[in-house]
Amino acid sequence: MDTRTYRLLLGLAAATLLWPRLGQAQEEASSCVGCHAALSDDLLSAPVSELERDVHSDFGCVGCHGGDAQEFSMLAMDPARGYVGIPEPREVESLCGRCHSDAEFMKRFDPAFRVDQVTEYRTSVHGSRLASVNDQRVATCVGCHPAHSIKPPSDPSSSVHPLNVAETCGQCHADPDYMSPYAIPTDQHDRYMESIHWHMLSEEGDLSAPTCNDCHGNHGAAPPGVSWVGNVCGQCHMVMGELFAESFHSEIFTMLGRPGCATCHDNHRTVAAGDELLGLGEGAACAMCHTESSAGGAVASSMRSLIDSLTARYEAADSILAEAENVGLEVSEAQFGLGDARTALVSARTAVHSFSLEAVKEEVDAGLEVTAVAYASGEGALGEFLIRRLGLAISVALILALIAGLVLKIRKIEQA
Ligand code: HEC
Ligand code: HEC
Ligand code: HEC
Ligand code: HEC
Ligand code: HEC
Ligand code: HEC
Ligand code: HEC
Ligand code: HEC
Ligand code: HEC
Structure with a gap:
């Protein structure tokens, strides 16, 4: 007799001894729970405590395994009483399905429940390979x-909560x-973590950012x-998506077998995109395919400039404007106006995805107009400030000269 069988028999003996008490206390309760809770093999008893926190706790063990929960013996697990036991991997989808x-059944619990999991699963690489x-x-x-630990996606302890996926x-x-x-490759998780x-x-608590299932379904x-x-x-x-789809690159990339956005941004290790990604310099995405001499390369460099x-x-x-503010000048209106140039900069970076120099130039020109106005107000304010300061210095000097003259005059009068 191997140790597992031995432990099982011991557990079963203990469970049978406990039985009368358990049986009375939980007359209404299921025999599956009663017997399994008392078994010493963790593999057999753990499902009982785990299921208490599972969404399916109300259905009991028979909800998935079948059998007779009113039969307080091993006969509870008689296939003749509908017991199905542990499903084969291939049987799991129909068990849940x-x-x-x-x-009709699911809508009784919540009319908004989706009922497409099994059909969707069958289209996945997982389901179709199985x-x-x-x-x-x-x-x-x-x-x-x-x-035995199935929880809604909204539960932070669920295996499918966005932070745990x-x-x-x-x-x-x-x-x-x-x-x-x-x-x-097996690097998707590690790259995604970066x-x-x-x-x-994870850090900013922005639940609109994607995890694996948002991109893979x-x-x-x-x-x-x-x-x-x-x-x-x-x-x-959305805007980048539309611009890219309408651009000539969209078709070219498909022909080249390049994965759209992920060609330049990576699929799993997507990082903040800076200006260094544009142009032909080191780390520039355009340099993957374009050189100085190609028409695309020239456009890439011009966009960057x-x-x-x-x-x-x-x-x-x-x-x-910051300098002017530091010396106490009122420039808040000009600073506020400069915000439009920031917006233009963001729009120009977005317009890169149309791969049209004209589109980028339009945004940049709008931004340049704003910066020119803002710069001029800063310059004007500081210029006025300097003139005022010069004027002040001259008047102070004049007053000092006047006082000195007076003092001399008084001394002369006293000596006379
Ligand atoms: C009298 C005690 C007892 C009752 C009642 C009982 N079980 Fe079991 N169950 C066992 C034991 C002991 C094993 C281990 C048997 C083995 O591995 O051959 C087991 C094994 C299982 C397994 C794993 C089977 C496998 O192939 O490893 C499942 C699933 C299971 N039981 C479900 C149920 C369900 C559902 C019910 C209620 C309808 C139930 N049990 C009622 C004692 C019980
Ligand atoms: C939502 C469906 C569902 C419910 C409810 C459920 N089980 Fe299971 N159980 C399964 C599936 C599916 C497996 C196979 C697990 C696998 O392949 O990873 C399993 C496996 C098991 C096993 C084998 C050991 C293991 O953990 O893999 C035991 C024992 C077991 N269940 C007992 C129970 C008992 C006792 C209950 C009630 C307290 C219960 N189950 C309730 C679906 C369920
Ligand atoms: C006996 C019917 C039944 C079986 C079998 C069943 N479920 Fe469920 N399941 C439900 C019901 C009903 C709910 C909703 C419970 C509630 O909200 O109170 C649910 C809820 C869920 C949820 C949470 C959904 C949500 O958005 O709140 C998941 C995930 C889930 N089940 C997965 C599974 C998996 C995986 C299996 C197979 C191992 C399975 N279910 C087997 C009936 C079942
Ligand atoms: C590859 C992993 C994976 C597999 C396989 C899988 N699920 Fe899910 N499931 C998830 C994720 C992730 C979510 C959470 C979706 C979300 O955040 O809305 C989920 C959510 C659910 C929900 C909640 C409602 C919904 O549709 O969003 C149910 C019910 C469910 N799954 C049942 C199943 C059933 C039944 C199967 C087998 C046919 C299955 N799942 C297979 C990962 C999986
Ligand atoms: C922002 C969207 C996005 C996220 C998040 C994402 N993926 Fe992907 N994944 C993709 C794209 C796009 C491809 C296909 C790239 C290609 O065709 O070259 C891909 C490919 C894959 C592949 C195929 C093999 C490979 O590496 O090319 C696997 C497996 C995979 N992803 C698993 C995961 C897992 C696991 C996670 C979570 C840790 C995840 N993905 C997160 C977009 C994403
Ligand atoms: C139980 C293990 C397991 C889990 C959990 C799992 N996968 Fe898979 N997945 C596999 C295996 C095995 C393959 C088959 C690989 C193949 O055929 O290339 C696969 C295939 C894939 C593929 C297709 C890869 C390709 O290029 O063929 C994608 C995409 C994928 N899984 C995404 C996911 C995502 C996303 C999750 C989580 C929501 C997930 N998987 C959870 C085992 C798993
Ligand atoms: C041919 C390379 C390339 C492709 C393809 C591409 N991008 Fe970009 N993307 C860039 C470059 C270059 C920048 C940086 C522009 C800058 O900062 O000057 C960027 C910037 C971004 C930014 C940050 C914008 C900001 O405000 O700082 C996002 C988000 C983005 N891309 C998403 C996408 C999406 C989504 C797709 C697919 C629809 C995509 N990109 C396709 C090259 C590309
Ligand atoms: C579920 C929504 C979602 C999906 C799908 C998604 N993203 Fe994002 N992405 C975000 C959010 C949220 C941020 C962070 C806020 C921001 O910068 O817009 C972000 C940030 C980015 C950034 C950095 C922007 C910056 O400011 O520098 C790039 C680049 C990016 N994503 C590219 C991609 C690419 C490429 C894909 C597809 C492979 C993709 N995203 C899929 C939501 C998404
Ligand atoms: C995956 C390769 C690839 C990447 C990366 C790429 N391109 Fe291209 N691009 C091409 C191909 C192929 C053509 C068509 C042949 C040609 O004109 O060189 C093209 C054409 C162009 C054209 C049209 C040139 C003309 O003939 O008028 C422009 C503009 C352009 N690309 C800009 C860019 C910019 C800007 C970037 C970086 C943000 C970039 N490309 C990144 C492959 C790429």
Whole structure:
């Protein structure tokens, strides 16, 4: 007899001894819970305590495993009484789908419940590999929703709460051993952890920033096809999404097999985008494909010069206004006006995605007009201030000379 069987028998003996008490106390309760709670093998007893905090606690063990919860013996788990036991990976979707794909049943709990999880799952790489080649390593429903700790996505302790999703997917996708049969990278989790998206989500509490399922779909997990990466990103970055889709690059990138936005911004390690990404300098995205001599390269460099010139004029105006403010001059109105140049700078960076020099120039020109006005007000205020200060210095000097003259005059009168 091996140790597991031995422990099982011991546990079963203990459970049978406890039985009369448990049976009386929980006459209405399920035999599954009563017996399993008393079993010493953690694997058999843990589901009982775990299920108490699971959304399905009201359905009891029979909700998923079947069997007879009124039978206080091992016969409770008789297949003749509907017991299905532990489902095979391939059977999990229909086990969950029995309720979750039944619109009429689910609407009784909440009319807004979606009932598309199983159909979506079947379209995913996970579901289709399971169905076609019985690949047991893919995620089944319980790969992402641990069987006895299933909680709504809104619950911070849920495996599918936005802050926990990356970890849930990473259990498999970040484990090189587990993923060794496949030819795909295992760096998605680590790279995502360095992204601005994770930073916004985890540090700034911005729940509108995406985690894995926002780009891959909750249940239809597949790599977004090269041609619709822009749509994935464009769900949130709408203006860039539209500009890019209408640009000639959109078609060219699809032809080249480049993944849209992710070509320049990366899919998982998406970082804050700065001006260094534009042009042909080091780290510039355009330099991946363009050189000085190509028409695209020339445009890239010109776009960068335009944006640099606006940045420089913006900084000059900002600093002259700050100088004026420091000496106590009233320039708040001009400072407020300069905000429009900041907006123009953002619009110019957005317009880059049309890859039209004209579009960028239009925004930059608007910004330059604003910075010119702001700079002139700063200059004017400081100029007036200097003149006033010069005037003051001259009058002080005159007064001092006058006093000195008077003193001399008085001395002379006294001596006489
Ligand atoms: C009298 C005690 C007792 C009752 C009542 C009982 N079980 Fe069990 N159950 C056990 C024991 C012991 C095992 C381990 C048997 C084994 O591994 O062969 C077990 C195993 C299981 C397993 C794992 C099966 C496997 O293949 O490893 C599931 C699932 C399960 N029970 C569900 C239920 C459900 C559902 C009910 C109620 C309808 C129930 N049990 C009622 C004692 C009980
Ligand atoms: C929402 C459906 C659901 C409910 C409710 C449920 N189970 Fe399970 N259970 C499963 C699935 C699915 C598996 C297979 C897990 C896997 O493959 O990872 C499982 C596995 C098990 C196992 C095998 C050990 C393990 O953890 O993998 C035991 C024992 C078990 N369940 C007992 C119970 C008992 C006892 C209850 C009631 C307290 C219960 N289950 C309620 C779905 C459920
Ligand atoms: C017996 C029917 C039934 C089965 C079987 C079942 N569920 Fe559920 N599930 C429900 C109901 C009903 C709710 C809503 C409960 C509530 O809100 O009170 C729910 C809620 C959920 C939720 C939370 C949804 C939300 O937005 O609040 C998830 C996730 C979930 N189930 C996943 C699963 C998975 C995974 C399986 C299979 C392992 C499964 N369910 C099996 C009936 C079932
Ligand atoms: C690859 C991981 C993964 C798999 C596999 C998976 N889910 Fe989900 N599921 C999620 C994530 C992530 C969410 C949270 C979505 C959100 O934030 O709204 C979720 C949400 C849910 C919800 C809440 C309602 C909804 O649709 O948003 C239910 C119910 C659910 N899943 C059931 C299932 C069922 C049934 C299966 C199996 C057919 C399954 N899930 C397979 C990751 C998964
Ligand atoms: C239980 C392990 C497991 C979990 C959890 C899991 N996956 Fe997977 N996933 C796999 C396996 C195995 C494959 C098959 C790899 C292949 O065929 O290239 C796969 C395939 C994929 C693919 C297709 C990759 C390709 O290029 O073929 C995507 C995308 C994916 N998973 C996303 C996710 C996301 C997002 C989550 C979390 C919401 C997740 N997975 C959770 C195991 C898992
Ligand atoms: C901002 C959107 C976004 C987020 C967030 C995201 N992905 Fe991806 N992912 C993509 C895109 C786009 C591709 C396809 C790139 C391509 O075709 O080259 C991809 C590809 C993949 C692939 C296929 C293999 C590969 O690396 O190319 C897997 C697996 C994957 N992602 C898993 C994940 C996991 C796990 C997470 C969370 C830790 C995640 N993704 C988060 C957009 C995203
Ligand atoms: C050919 C390369 C390229 C492609 C493709 C591309 N971008 Fe950009 N993106 C850039 C460059 C360059 C900048 C920085 C412009 C600057 O700061 O001067 C940028 C900046 C951004 C910014 C930050 C803007 C700001 O206000 O600072 C976001 C957000 C962005 N891109 C999203 C997207 C999205 C979404 C897509 C796909 C629809 C996309 N990008 C496609 C090159 C690209
Ligand atoms: C679910 C919404 C969502 C999706 C999908 C999404 N993003 Fe974002 N993204 C955000 C939020 C929120 C921020 C942080 C606030 C901001 O800067 O706009 C952000 C920030 C960025 C930034 C940095 C902007 C800056 O200020 O420098 C870039 C670049 C970016 N995303 C590119 C992408 C790309 C490329 C994709 C697709 C692969 C994508 N995003 C998908 C919501 C999203
Ligand atoms: C993945 C490769 C790739 C990247 C990255 C890329 N381009 Fe292009 N671009 C092309 C191809 C291919 C063409 C068409 C052939 C040509 O004109 O060189 C093109 C054409 C152009 C044209 C039209 C030139 C003409 O003929 O009038 C402009 C403008 C342009 N690109 C600007 C940019 C800018 C700006 C960036 C960086 C923000 C950029 N491109 C990044 C591949 C790329």
